[in-house]
Amino acid sequence: MKFLLLLLPSLVSALCAYVVRPYRATVGWLNALLSLLSLGAALAFAGHAARGAEAPVFGPGELLRADGLSALLMVCVTAASTLTLFLSPGVGTETKYTQAQLRRYQLLINLFIFSMLSAVSSNNVAIMWVALEATTIISALLIPLTRSKSSVEASWKYILIGSVGIALAFAGTVLGYFDFVALTGRAENALNWPVLLQNAPAMHPEVMKLAFVFLLVGYGTKAGIAPMHTWKPDAYGEAPPALAALMSSALFAVAMYAILRWKVVADAAIKDHYADNLLLALGLLSLAIAAFSVAQSRNYKRMLAYSSVEHTGLICFGLGLGAAGVFAALLHLVNHTTAKSLMFFLAGDIERKYESAAIKQVRGLLKVAPWTGGLFAAGLLALVGLPPFGLFISEFALFRAGFAQQHPWLMGAALLLLLVAFVSFITRLNGMLYGEAPAEVGAGETAGWRVAPMLLGLLVLVALGLTLPAPLDTLLDQIVRIVSR
């Protein structure tokens, strides 16, 4: 029942958007309100899992399952989607998009949300793959909403890189399943995650190593782990802000989720630190590439994309650092989802105001639009890991886990790279906030009432920085118990 409440609203919304033609603002509002149902269902699942109850299953062959990890991701995805749908173009504000574009947007964004939710609630790792591939296809259709040259280019690069990556992930899935078939024959539900995990200790470590490399490269492409991150600045920079917000927050979280699911199986089969070491190496590479790319970035949307690469690196680190690391990584994932879902909307508003995404064109933001500028500054300070925001706490926990695991050199290098990125971010932010605004840019907010939901997101981030709410704490503990035994 709860599963239907989770999944159906986005499908209904997509249907509404498809049927009502031309687009009307009521559809936008209705879809935003419907998404609250999904959010409610996700929170109910999370509460259920935090109490330590048996994971609910649904459908033939236990198609859907919601353990603690799935529930956490459901909350992340539905929260980011709800925020996105309320802040969407054509919902209570003026917009540059035409009616036809808005209708296409509402249709595709809801299908996009539906496939992300299917991916995290699917019990079968191959169905999870199918849903993740669907996210690539749908978002590639949505990126060139305005058909500009650069958006078509970004979309082409994105779908090519994304499709290759996801095909490799499927090869990995098959290789993981391969040994299973050899061991037990063609069992029912053999691709269901709990069944895989149960049989993992008997699998050949060598085969699982090969499978995990394919999976890490494949899903890592979706998550944007360096060196498979090259699509990220293009896609985030050119997509409509609402889609960029969802891709950088929710879709990224779902891709990391897929990696984590398989890492648990791989760990059980391989029995040494193989997967951990791979994640640490790619994490360090991501941090390094992000730090130097930020230093070169001239476009604030692309700068935010490199910030995503940086956080991808941090979360990879966490996943490779044992139980305490996984706890920190998941907390970081929650924080990052909250922060990133705001930033692209703000960047979109700034772009509309200044009619440019170049950092050097944006001057005097605090004077021109104090609310937008203030929120953008706060969000960026949160992303570089300053207190009192949640990311400070999770990064602190992450580094503590690293030092406790006897990786002082690695963590030292990571800290240094974070510092390099920090300096670049702050100089760029300074340039944007102060100085003389160009003469043709008049003062005044473009955000309007949309400041309120964004402020709410920021408050959540501050709350997570001041305290770790007890339900979240127990939920994360439950998850750590599932994934690191």
Added chain:
Amino acid sequence: MNSNDAIFAQLATLGSSLVLLFGIALLWRRSLSAYVRAFRWQSLALALTFALIGYFGHNRELYIVAAILVVLKVIVIPGYLTRLYERVGGKREAQPYVNIATSLIIAGLLVLLSYAITRPLVTVSKLPTRNGIPLAVGLILIGVFVIISRRKALSQIIGFLVLENGVALLAALGTYGIPLIVELGVFLDVLMGFLVMQILVYQIKDTFESIDVEQLSRLRH
């Protein structure tokens, strides 16, 4: 190993080799129509291999999968591809980033590499189909190489489709067929992915007036 298994092993290797050969054929041809033809034959060889594995592996579901493969990858997708290159022009892959002789050498090296990385798999496996596995992985790598080294958007799509065929071959050889529901989901994704790529090619043609991906270089820093 009984004689039935021996025949199966040889036929499976033969089928996989054919699939791989049509993949390599992409590398020494230049016209897009030859690309489409090679893909069509490759998909047919793949469907036959599926049916073969279904027969010897006693899995009837694979016949259904083979039938869908024929409809989708031998008839529907090549048909769309032909229409696509007729409409957007650019019938030849005039100057790939890597020339033909080098491409073939690289393809050979990629197949060797795939033998190296699949060694653990082939040694632990007792399946009669195990000798085809390196060939499937080789095809996957060749698909990636085609995407990287060709300049026309259409050649890149075919590279992607070849890569998908490689993954499908790997799945059939390694597991005697993944569950049908998953297979259907995969087909749906391949078809949707292909259609979206096709839409994007039309959009590239409209906005850039060429399908040479060399032009797609606006986005930096």
